[in-house]
Amino acid sequence: MEGLDEIVGEFLVESHENLDQLDRDLVELERAPGSRELLGSIFRTIHTIKGTSGFLAFSQLEAITHVGENLLAKLRDGHLTMTPGTTDVLLAMVDRVRDLLAAIEADGTEGKVEVADVVQRVSEALEGRESSPAQPAASVEEAADPVVVPTAEVPEDLPVVVPEVTPVAVLPDVPAEVPAEAPAERRSVADASIRVDVDLLDSLMRQVGELVLTRNQIVRQTGHGEDLELTRSAQRLDQIATELQEGVMKTRMQPIDHLWAKLPRVVRDLGAACGKQVELVMVGRETELDRSLLESVKDPLTHLVRNAVDHGLESPERRTAAGKPTEGRLTLRAYHQSGQVVVEVCDDGGGIDAAAVAAKAVDKGLRTAAQVALMSQAELLQLIFTPGFSTAAAVTNVSGRGVGMDVVKTNIEAIGGTIEIESVLGRGTTCRLRIPLTLAIVPALVVECAGDTYAIGQVSLLELVALDAERAARAIEDVNGVPVHRLRGVLLPLVRLTDVLGVESTRDDGHVLIAVLQSEGRRFGLVIDRVLSTEDVVVKPLSARIKQLGAYSGATILGDGRVALILDVQGIARRALSSETVEGELDRHDAESTRSEQERWLVAGIGGGRRVALPLEVVTRLETFPRDAIELVGHREVVQYRGEVLPLLRLDHHLSVGSWRDSEPENLVVVIYQSGDRGVAIVVEEIVDIVDEAGRQSDISDRGLTGSVRIRDRVVEVLDVRDAVLAADPGFYDDIAPVGAGSWDAVPALEAM
Template sequence: METNQYIEVFIDESKENLQVVNDRLLDLEKDPSDLSMVDEIFRAAHTLKGMSATMGYEDLADLTHKLENVLDAIRQERLVANSDVLDILLESVEYLEEMIFNIAEGGDGSKDVSSIVDKLKIIEKGEVPVQTSDTTTHKQSPPSSESLLDIDQFEKTVIQQAKADGQKVFQTKVSLSEDCLLKVARVFMVFEVLEQSGEVIKSIPTVEELENEDFEDSFNVIIITNDSEKELEAKILKVSEVQTVEVTPFEVVEEDEKTSGATPDEFSNQEASNNKVQKEEAAPAKANNKGVASKTIRVNIERLDVLMNLFEELVIDRGRLEQISHELNHNDLKGTVERMSRISGDLQNIILNMRMVPIDQVFNRFPRMVRQLTRDLGKDIHLQIEGAETELDRTVIDEIGDPLVHLIRNAIDHGIEQPEVRKQAAKPKQGQLLLKAYHSGNHVFVEIKDDGQGINQEKVLAKAIDNGVISQEQSTNLTDRQINELILASGFSTADKISDISGRGVGLDVVKSTIESLGGSIEIESEYGKGTTFSIQLPLTLSIISVMLVVVQEEIYAVPLSSIIETAVIKKADIMKAHNKEVIDFRGNIVPLVDIKNVFDVPRKDDQEQEAEYYSIVIVRKGEQMAGLVVDSFIGQQEIVLKGLGNYLTDVFAISGATILGNGEVALVIDSNSLIK
């Protein structure tokens, strides 16, 4: 079968199913008693296995099949989903991710999966793998009276307590007649007898499987009762179509700690066993709580890029038509152009929305990463995610992942302290890490906030002076925010030791440059001993932006509206001098002036140069800092298509791109962030 035409669909759907497996496994660790999540994981893994086998990726299908077997054991309650088991399941997810990304890059998806398959086989048998320096060994789980009736720690505790109180514990095997027609009814009658005689601790198959008639002719139960073996057997045999009843004492096999397969995580799963009936009743309710499936189609991002480029040309022609209609002053032409402008505006919103994807596509990789890092570092950190549904342009989504990864790793490694250090500082043992996204105006803000030790500004200043980032004289005039932002300088690090996680002196400067290349900015707020917040501001889209067109001599420039506070006209007499620089008093704030003619060396006109009594000012802001851009006049607001300057003009100071105006002229787009020091 020719599979090339299906490869893109396979990759997309495989990533989606794998994300479901990853997310639900992390949820299962928080609530091991909720087996409905296991069903969801199993379905996603089963779908992935089927697609992989169909496409001919044998290693992928084989590993997924072994993963299915373990999930089925958890679903059948033959295996407890403790941390040791979940470690191996998540490790297998990493293997699957690597293979899928290999396929996406043009590979064949082959990988040596023998080691992880061996681990999955071990835990499927109820054994716990142990990592050693050379090989992976395993510990044998303790035997029970019957392999199908393995009990967890809570059930063992209940049984031991019952025996201490003088009660009896029996394993009862009930076999129905081969010609029994209403097996479910007979099972119900047997359970009614058992519940009148004592307390049922466990049943194999499970209650749900018995109700669904998903068993042969026999089933086993463990019961705590005051009846004798013969009394219990006689009561059950009174139920018609019960062929045989085998009642034997159930003994708990004791184990020493060295050979025990039980882990602390198993001890915490008491609710899973204690509320079996409640769990069985709650599962169908969750299964039925499904939303209506939306009708969607998959569109290659390259097609959307082509559509966006065509629309950008339409925006340029729209501007040209608006100018022509204004010059001709023809009413019918004006009306038609206005209508076309409204329709193209609606079309623009639709196209932009088509390119918008939830930032959840980036956020969903972090819970597993945080889990692994906290275990590696011996820390206790709770990751909270808010606003994952916030949407961003696909281009921005593709670029923002790596900066966020570095900031989160930095917060875990350097920000949040070890539990014993937090305890000495009168902080909760568990550190808090918040990852938050939200819309504000034409921007999306992403915040990474921790309640760790914060930034030691004295240490930062000393390191910055030693590294030559700033001089001793400059250090005396810096605000707290400016000191915090020194850690974004190239090669800057205050780490006392280098680790594999962070602290090599590279990274934060790359984070800053990546974010600024997207038209965004990053700010840092920190209080020593309390925590740190990194706030990233990103544009909703990179291609069509709203600007203020201004005139400087005979040239036209565009200033993004997102950076503008307001425009003003001031008298020359209102300009003051401070530190040999021109400044103005803007609503009680001293704002420095930046003359665009000087910045871009615009050719000057000789006439009336010295006679100007008024200045046109565009007040722009970067965080809490402001500046006034001096221009000759304002043209007005307009939506423009932002174009790059090409491969030969990649690093032009204070210019982020260019646009084609309605009259065919080219206007440069000013990067006001570069002008604010």
């Protein structure tokens, strides 16, 4: 349906299906002319086409179906009797409707298709007269030596053939060109789409899930084998299974407009009830979401819209007094971001008064005055989602009872999503939902704790932090009985997975591995024993008893055949982070004020015992790529990364270090720097450390370096990142401000693992 309006395209698909059914019903009706069931079905079909064509302003189509509807009404009511001649007239009408639909599909208009002749024949049938077949269009234009057949010479039982009305010039002038244009192989909208039962799609998705599990097992088993052909076959299977998985997921996707369709009426009625004028703007209607999630999002989204109209937008009088238009604006926006669907509900109302929220929280006993005094605005706004919380001055039929926002949050988190709220007093509020694309197959981090294997959905994972024994002893503190880690100057409360599960850790070397997770707008660190891998896992439901534990959201089968439980990040956060933890987190302001402004460095080995330091602010991610993933484009090496092709730079060559490529490992360690839609992959030998403290820098003027810095009693060279990026991609900075201009993307990086 490319090039056509979506509504018109759906109308064409449905109409073609109805016309095919009409052909069958009309032929059957000729055999059973008294069948009221068939007549009723045919009448309803023509009536549907007529009504929609009138709505879409297709006048010719409306005219011909209107007279056809009148004829069918008389046949249905018994005022006329079905005869072969009547069947011919109705079939001629169906054929002419097809011509009109073809013209609409071609250019969006009814073109030059004439309907007067068929309308006349149907009108004659309405009067009980047998009409004659319409003459070919060429006779109307007085083609050479036309042959006129008197009506009386046409037998009554001769089938009426109604030719397609085609511009006359095409017939005599270009008869030889018709076969040449025919093989355009352009499918009609009716042929380009089919209807598939939803249960069949669900079954297909389950089978693809099993295929993904089997794929994971085969790839893992062949990953370390010596059979090259088997390894290549496994890689090919991996690619095919991935493409099949993506294809099946697309069949389950539906535009979010299906969810938004009823909201204009909701906004209109609610605005009238509240005495407010509201303009509803929808952006991103075409954004697609798994159909299984649409129903889960429906009620939370409706509640947010109602809340925005009732609480967010001011009355026309207050808006006028504030210098705003009397008509408030409510914007719904949907888009894809980082493998999620983001849905925003934005109003241009009065915003949320954080001070009023704090006062209400203290009044209701939800927080103490000391606690709210130390809370940031973002944390105060999160209190809105507390059960029983409401700032409404009075209870109305719409809101004010403190029920709803907590349910919104619970329902969104139940499907693995999150909700954020931003507000500027006097300017408006934005509620932002982050929803996974699908719940069937999700990317996960596979970890180990006490010898058992667990999976953590990557949608909740922000980064990984690894601390050796010495650093862990210094960096992990105790605040009000809660272990915390100072991560980039902010206190990160820690939750040990062993404590949550009631087991003993198998790691006794003092090293601490932290998975930094986000739940309910707050970050916390989950302490685990080891990171095993990342996999696309197929989510299997749990029994009600296991789910009630609050620690698990599902289960999956890993590539090695083992069953792993999927951790419920939200459930763990609610159980482990007590209100005392909030007090510990709020001390971070004092910690930040006493913490010196020190630059953080990523230290990497580049071969020959040589190390370089990179400012951590220019590191987007740390990745590993298999050696055979490196490709050549001309004389440059490139790697495919998240749908983009990144140029590759080997620091050993760039800095003229003795190359270690003769014995390079199967997997290459790569530092990714990205800005906008451009990026560079920098290959290093190893990631040594990430440090917060460094000695004074010194300047040097050597190729590829900007100086040196003392890190833990060792002098380390500082890489000239700009020079390295330009060596990999000379045009990188054409549209990007230079280093030091404050335009580098500061993206949270993976700490050394």
